[in-house]
Amino acid sequence: MSDGITDGAEDVLGVLTERIEARFGMDIGQxxxxxxxxxxANPDATDVVKWHGLLAQAQSVLDRAEDDLLAALETQPSEADDPTMDLARRVNAAVTTRDGRAMVVRWLLDPDAPGKKDLAAERLARLRPRSGPAVPTSAPVPAGTPAPASVRQMGRSVR
Known part of the structure; x- marks a missing residue:
């Protein structure tokens, strides 16, 4: 859209597409x-492709909403009527959606983004085989059997 409301800002989708292509060394189609x-094969690429698609979809919705608003504004007298204000709210909601998805794509592309180090460590931990159970386990005690002395003493110290 060449006369769009948001054209003053950078083409968010275009800029992020270029960053994706640079990061993965191929065009977005490839x-x-x-x-x-x-x-x-590459969970990072899979996530980026998914969110890029959602971003492209949000940009398309925004473009249509802007077009509808501009068309309505061209037919308005000095003040906008309620249907035109509804179109303006639709544009605002579309901008919010698009910007939120753009933030996710930016986060996915930034290896030093907050939370990424923890996420990488978590992924590595899931790949490593465990040597034993995550929580110590013991056989269940049949009903009516008195609890061991250590458990009875623990109960007294809590009270």
Whole structure:
């Protein structure tokens, strides 16, 4: 859209698409094809492709909402009527959605983003085999059996 309301700002989708292509060393079409062929091969690429698609969808909704608002404003006298104000709210909601999705894509592309280090450590931990149970376990005590002395003493210290 060349006369759009948000054209004063950078083309968010275009800028992020360029960053994705630079990060993965291929154009977005090739990246989408690679992810479709093998989604588990690179979880980062799979996430970026998913969110890029959601961003593109949100940008399309925003473009349509802006077009509708501009058309309505061209036919308005000096003040906007309620239907035109509803269109303006639709544009605001579309901008919010688009910007939120753009933030997710930016976060996915930034290896030093807050939470990424913890996320990487968590992924590594899931890949490593465990040597034993995560929580110590013991056999259940049949009903009516007195609890061991250590448990009875613990109960007294809590009271």
């Amino acid at each position: 990246l989408k094809a690679a992810v479709a062929a093998s989604p588990a």
